[in-house]
Amino acid sequence: xxxxxxxxxxxxxxxxxxxxxxxxxxxxxxxxxxxxxxxxxxxxxxxxxxxxxxxxxxxxxxxxxxxxxxxxxxxxxxxxxxxxxxxxxxxxxxxxxxxxxxxxxxxxxxxxxx
Amino acid sequence: xxxxxxxxxxxxxxxxxxxxxxxxxxxxxxxxxxxxxxxxxxxxxxxxxxxxxxxxxxxxxxxxxxxxxxxxxxxxxxxxxxxxxxxxxxxxxxxxxxxxxxxxxxxxxxx
Numbered sequence: 001x002x003x004x005x006x007x008x009x010x011x012x013x014x015x016x017x018x019x020x021x022x023x024x025x026x027x028x029x030x031x032x033x034x035x036x037x038x039x040x041x042x043x044x045x046x047x048x049x050x051x052x053x054x055x056x057x058x059x060x061x062x063x064x065x066x067x068x069x070x071x072x073x074x075x076x077x078x079x080x081x082x083x084x085x086x087x088x089x090x091x092x093x094x095x096x097x098x099x100x101x102x103x104x105x106x107x108x109x110x111x112x113x114x
Numbered sequence: 115x116x117x118x119x120x121x122x123x124x125x126x127x128x129x130x131x132x133x134x135x136x137x138x139x140x141x142x143x144x145x146x147x148x149x150x151x152x153x154x155x156x157x158x159x160x161x162x163x164x165x166x167x168x169x170x171x172x173x174x175x176x177x178x179x180x181x182x183x184x185x186x187x188x189x190x191x192x193x194x195x196x197x198x199x200x201x202x203x204x205x206x207x208x209x210x211x212x213x214x215x216x217x218x219x220x221x222x223x224x225x
Contacts, residue, residue: 004157017135032209040123042116042215043158043203090157094211100146100165103213105157105206 005026006091013081013113021076021109023091033103034066034067035090043090049074055060078111086113118139118206120216128224133191135219137204140185144206148176150212152201156159161202162189194223 005024013019023032031050035043047056049068063085065077078085088110092103119138128134135149145166150158164171164178164187171178177190191198204216 006128006157033213035215041117041143042217045212045214048212100163100207101211102148102160102163103211104160105156107151107155113120 004091004093004106005105006089006105006109008109009107010110011112013078013111015083016080017114021077021078021089021091021111022076023072024072025093025104025107026072027093027095027104028071029093029095029104030071031094031103032068032073033090033094034076035092036054037088037090037108039085046076054061071103076080083108083109083113086111115215115217117144118204118214118216120204120219122219123217124220124222126222127194129196130193133189133194133198133221133223135189135191135202135204135221137187137189137216138185139187139206141206141208141214142185143208144214146207146209147178147180147187148205148207149176150203150205152203152218158203191221194221196213196223196225199223 009092033048037043046060067075088108090108091106094103095101134170148163149161151161180187201218203218206214
């Protein structure tokens with residue numbers, strides 16, 4: 001059974017048109033992450049939530065925003081997608097802030113910008 | 115600035131032999147390390163981890179070695195099987211929850 005679910009799997013958006021990617025989890029994990037992965041590159045952490053506390057990576061562009069309305073759902077909003085934002089977007093969750101634990105990933109959303 | 119580096123983009127190994135995947139990191143604050151496996155069109159799945167208080171962790175055919183002084187870790191798969199063919203990502207964390215990934219190594223196990 002899928003535990004971290006990302007919708008849609010594939011998203012095509014127009015240049016400059018706002019787009020939202022969604023992620024839900026059935027694990028009841030405190031922490032949720034968004035990663036961006038471009039071809040042949042490392043997954044890059046954009047931001048994460050610990051419960052409702054939002055933590056932005058220093059180099060994440062302002063064009064990227066996130067919302068977490070409750071424990072189960074987290075959204076990635078791209079306000080004005082550019083061609084350079086085409087990538088795989090991965091959502092992940094983990095159990096707690098303290099201690100060592102792994103992250104569980106969804107299948108990703110492949111974003112194409114036309 | 116890439117803090118976690120996997121310098122070998124690809125590796126081919128015969129079935130039954132050992133696969134060794136390498137990873138280097140630069141941030142001395144990293145104290146937890148993980149390996150993930152990724153098949154095409156799927157998200158990464160957790161494989162094995164090690165904390166900085168250990169230098170070896172074993173789980174079946176998979177063993178991770180950590181050399182803190184060299185800021186180097188490696189994943190050994192023995193014996194390698196065709197189903198192990200995938201992209202392997204090394205990840206590191208300074209806190210146990212904030213994960214930074216390498217670029218991945220594509221492993222092909224030849225039957």
